[in-house]
Structure formats: structure tokens, C-alpha cells
């Protein structure tokens with residue numbers, strides 16, 4: 001559980017590093033807080049539409065699916081279901 005994030009925020013859920021992100025459309029998503037390219041926190045990145053951009057080399061991950069939307073990463077990431085309750089975001093691992 002975390003409070004409503006800025007566009008992108010790192011959080012720990014049950015001991016796991018999670019990136020909770022709000023898309024430009026205002027939808028919330030959660031993915032592992034780890035770039036599949038070189039293991040860097042995606043929560044330090046930027047949101048573009050419904051993607052998060054890794055701050056290191058610029059890989060893009062689709063927050064809806066976890067698929068790579070921009071190189072150099074080629075390995076997709078997972079996505080976690082989220083639910084909103086007031087100003088809280090709940091992440092299901």
C-alpha cells in the first residue's frame with residue numbers, strides 16, 4: 001500500500017521493490033522497480049503517456065502490459081494489479 005504517487009514512485013510491498021506509476025491519463029500501474037536492461041530503479045524514471053522511461057539508457061516499458069516499448073531493453077517486465085481506495089494505492093503481488 002502506498003499513498004497516491006507523483007507520476008512515478010518507488011515503494012516496498014511485502015519486501016519487494018515496486019514502481020507505482022500514474023500515467024498521463026491518470027491511471028495507476030505497478031511493476032517491479034527494476035529495469036530489465038541493467039537492474040536500475042525505474043521509479044527514478046519519467047512517465048510518457050502509458051510508459052515509464054528508464055533514466056539510465058532510456059528503455060521504455062508499457063505500464064499496461066510490461067512489454068518493452070523502446071530499446072535497449074528487450075526483456076519485458078511483470079505487471080501487478082492495483083486498486084485505489086481514497087488516496088491509497090493497493091498493489092497485489
Ligand code: FES
Pocket residue numbers: 035036037038039040054055056057058059071072073
Ligand atoms: S538500465 Fe534501464 S535502459 Fe539501461
